[in-house]
Amino acid sequence: MPLETPARIVRALVSRGYNAEREAVTLIAGSDDPGVTLAQVVESVPDDALRITADHVRGVLASTPEADPPEVEPASGAPEKDPSVSPATPADQTEPVSETTPPEAKGSWSGRNTDPALRSLEIANDMTGQSTGTGEYDDFVKVFRDRYEKLSKMLRGRVNHRPAKAISKMSGGEDAELVGLVNDVRSTKSGHWIVELEDTTGTFPCLVMKDKDIAAYVDELLMDECIAVQGTLSGDAGILFVDSMHFPDVPRGHRPNTADRHVQAALISDVHVGSQEFMAEAWDRFADWLHTEEAANIEYLLIAGDMVEGVGVYPNQDEELDVVDIYDQYEAFSERLKSVPGDLDIVMIPGNHDAVRLAEPQPGFDDELRDIMSAHDATITSNPSMVTLEGVNILMYHGVSLDEVIAELPAEKASYDEPHKAMYQLLKKRHVAPQFGGHTRLAPEELDYLVMEQVPDIFHTGHVHKLGWGKYHNVLAVNSGCWQSQTDFQKSVNIDPDSGYAPIVDLDTLDMTVRKFS
Incomplete structure (x- = not known):
């Protein structure tokens, strides 16, 4: 069977124990007689070679006077690919899962038709x-700071964030909004939840009442993830009563x-x-x-x-x-x-x-x-x-x-x-x-x-x-x-x-x- 397709060229090389660069396959496929070119390439490569390169193929083509090796120019910004062959009709996809073992290759298909x-x-x-991490304390500070900066940007459009240190200085009863990493989650004797959030300035406790709809979100929280909360400060400004909770999420x-x-x-x-x-x-x-x-x-x-x-x-x-x-x-x-x-x-x-x-x-x-x-x-x-x-x-x-x-x-x-x-x-x-x-x-x-x-x-x-x-x-x-x-x-x-x-x-x-x- 003639080697007119990249797939057959690759299989022929594999059967001889070689891998090949894409450009090498492209050059073989574009030659006047791919079968002869492939045989000459295999014969000419060093005994210890395991991979056919484009230079190997060019060397063979250059030594053959009648050969005119094609120019291989990949599209700008796109990687080089194998040459195209005829497209096939898409497989029927009405069933989401096929329980039947697909038939094995019959050798009658000529390959994919894809313009590189x-x-x-x-x-x-x-x-x-x-990788730059050495396990030093400063490395951990850097990675968590970067995490906070990236995720907090996704949340600051939804809340009017104030740093934890600034919130700690506010008066009781004021509204406050905070973006932070989850530092701790614990329950109170009454069954409410305290979620402690940490930003680059410090930590602040946030209380989620068990009878609020957002209490279901607490079950989803993992340590060190980033969330935003909105609520009202207690009378002594020592805790934030949470009214709403936001995740970075996919829009x-x-x-x-x-x-x-x-x-x-x-x-x-x-x-x-x-x-x-x-x-x-x-x-x-x-x-x-x-x-x-x-x-x-x-x-x-x-x-x-x-x-x-x-x-x-x-x-x-x-x-x-x-x-x-x-x-x-x-x-x-x-x-x-x-x-x-x-x-x-x-x-x-x-x-x-x-x-x-x-x-x-x-x-x-x-x-x-x-x-x-x-x-x-x-x-x-x-x-x-x-x-x-x-x-x-x-x-x-x-x-x-x-x-x-x-x-x-x-x-x-x-x-x-x-x-x-x-x-x-x-x-x-x-x-x-x-x-x-x-x-x-x-x-x-x-x-x-x-x-x-x-x-x-x-x-x-x-x-x-x-x-x-x-x-x-x-x-x-x-x-x-x-x-x-x-x-x-x-x-x-x-x-x-x-x-x-x-x-x-x-x-x-x-x-x-x-x-x-x-």
Whole structure:
């Protein structure tokens, strides 16, 4: 079969043990005889080369007199992509969840037809290489000051904020409004609530009466999140009686961005290669399906952490490992990644099982791991990161703080069975991990990279191994399940995972369907 498409070129290279740069694939595909060019490139590269570069291909083309290598000019501001091939009719998406295992690739589809200029992928707030924290006291002061400044700006348009120190000097009975981080929450003997708020000038106690409607908000509060209150000072001006409470929140009138054409993204997480419970057959079905015409409009694959099972993450984990060396796990993951189409744009962030620091924000993988996972030249960024695909802002966060949210809040507000509701709470707080000093490890940096300064159009998490999605103030929240069946450890903590699912999002409408491969 002729190598007239980028996907076939990538598969042919993979079968020979090579990865390739996008531009290298583009140059091979644009040559007079891609099959001959590919063979000459493979023959000419050094024996120790694992990756075909554009320079390798140019060298072959330059040594062939009749060859006229095409100019490869990416669109301004857009990354280089593979050349286009014929578009396919979008898959029927009337059913939100497909329980039928999709057919495997038949080899009759010629590939995606995408003008490289139409694709765009940008990353914001990648903190890889930007870490400055040393664990000193001043580092903690800086990160909390930055958190307060960013979140208080979102609230000051709703209240006439006065600093805590200034309120303490006011007369009793006056109206007062305060923006602060939650420093303490405690109940009184009468069943009322005292919420102590802290700003850059000090702390001030605020009393929420149990018979007020806003008392329900107290159950949602986490330590260190930022809120605003309005109320009246007591007669001695020692406490503020709260009449209303505000959260940074997503504006109710938020209008999400959408792509200008019909294009889709697959959202997955928690692959856990290296575990005895990794679902290899389900992954293979997913990868095969991505090569079919039914998946023709999927041009982006977003993986929200935990590429591998890791080592020493939980007690007795070594008894559940199929691959015991962490680097061998990443080698095995890379092999799995090679099975997906080479003309997909892939974005990956780390998770708590990955070989990066546990404290959030987590920088992207180091150079050694990036070299191992070089298949398809994936974009690797930090956890969390805002990824913009053709104008659609997707906040990718692995999701460790969801455990804490679910543990602290009432079941109707957040649960493992409905993980997207826990995500709603993070959107409401505009912070992916607001509580410091709990189960979620947080690193003190000069900046708080965990604040949601920009409202996402899609919020994508993993970690809890449960599938759930919904919309909160027009933001699509998706927890994408996992690719690992239940482990003995999960049984011991009563986690029944949702495995082998792939949420597929239409970037032009933000509608979503879920494909099942297990």
